[in-house]
Amino acid sequence: MVVAQVGREKAIITRAGGELAAFSNICPHAAADLRKGRLARGQIKCHEHGYTFDVRSGRATWPEGEGCRLLRFEVRVQDGQIMLRPAWEPRAGA
Numbered sequence: 646m647v648v649a650q651v652g653r654e655k656a657i658i659t660r661a662g663g664e665l666a667a668f669s670n671i672c673p674h675a676a677a678d679l680r681k682g683r684l685a686r687g688q689i690k691c692h693e694h695g696y697t698f699d700v701r702s703g704r705a706t707w708p709e710g711e712g713c714r715l716l717r718f719e720v721r722v723q724d725g726q727i728m729l730r731p732a733w734e735p736r737a738g739a
């Protein structure tokens with residue numbers, strides 16, 4: 646995984662299922678830094694409480710029924726460069 650600065654946000658960029666996926670480094674459960682997490686088979690596991698998230702959909706895959714989601718970035722490749730745009734409303738002051 647690669648980390649990029651996007652405005653005031655940090656994005657984790659990875660490949661999943663042959664496609665690029667990007668999401669905020671802030672865990673939606675309790676704000677741990679997902680850069681310390683473990684990425685495997687299209688899922689990121691947070692080091693803090695063990696929640697896991699599908700990096701393509703953002704949905705929590707563990708614990709079952711958990712409603713929090715990763716903040717994802719829209720990813721576009723243009724002229725060999727990866728372009729990212731938050732897929733959520735920016736926070737106040739961001």
Ligand code: FES
Pocket residue numbers: 672673674675676677691692693694695696
């Ligand atoms: S802060 Fe990430 S699982 Fe709790």
